[in-house]
Amino acid sequence: MEPEIFINLQRRVNQYKEVLANTVEYREIWLASLRQRIVDTLEAVINGVGLEAEVEVRSEMDNLEAVVLSLGAMKSGMAERVNESVRRDLVKYNGALVYQQLFNGKVIVLINYPYIENYGQPRPPKTIAIYRPEELREPYFIRHLEEFIQEVTNWEDFDDDEPNQRIGFHFNFPSGGEPDADTPTDKT
Template identity: 30%
Template sequence: MNSISELTQEYTAVLQKVQERRACWQAKSKPFLIQFLSGVTEKHKLNWKAGANELMLGLEAVYLVFDHEPSGIVEQSPFSIVQKMKIGGILSFSQTRNGQIVVWISYPFIDGMAEDKPKNDTLETIEPEEITEENVTRYIQKFLVEIIEWENNARDEIGFVRHR
């Protein structure tokens, strides 16, 4: 069994690594992501934008998100007509409590048509220094493949809820 001395040294090293990750995120990874993702949205004209959630220092996120748009589904009743909105689709690079970055996707959904919250998938957990042009490009490609598949496949049709 490890001695208390060895464990305290290990814990000190872990705390130092967390600080290094956070410093790397602030100095390099976050500014790179904001610039790179903004460049992608400018170059490739879709109904999307890049942004950052900086409300909680140490748990920040940089993301690509599709804007809300009409889904093409309209609910009609004798008293109203309601255009159902398609809510985004997000690729997020989110800090964790230990400074690592979780890359994840939130799939689009049609507001008011499903009982569940949007489906989320984690792509990978990485170190801030692994945020490179090559890796981010790969994540964007995976995100777009998933969004295309969501649009093409009727995988969420069964079990939708109608609100009257």
């Protein structure tokens, strides 16, 4: 067979080998420095802003570890009546920001929403992004925490009468549906 017919296949094989090598490298970086840098950065930020949270490493599975910033758990204020004299408090889990190793050594950043046990279904986690180790820089941690706090605040302040974003035809018009005289219109 002529070597020219292998050009595309060889390119794909080389790419495959590079991806496998990256996985090994990303895992080594996680163990050597990234895991601790995530912990240190999150702790510095929560201490700096006075957020009551706990940062912990979950390492039950090698190469699938996670750094979790948890807002903890507490009594929800609701209780199940077991009988006339016994009530069982429902526990509320206040949410978490998770930095989890993926199978390929990259890091996925997730928001685990608050939920109350035995009260509806927990909302599925929200994926913020997936990063290679070298992409995770301090400004990203701040942005992740801002988004996390915003999502948790929205969950806590749930009210279907006040949607977060107003959309629709009448958004920029007064109640009559006509443009306000002071509102510029695009007439080109």
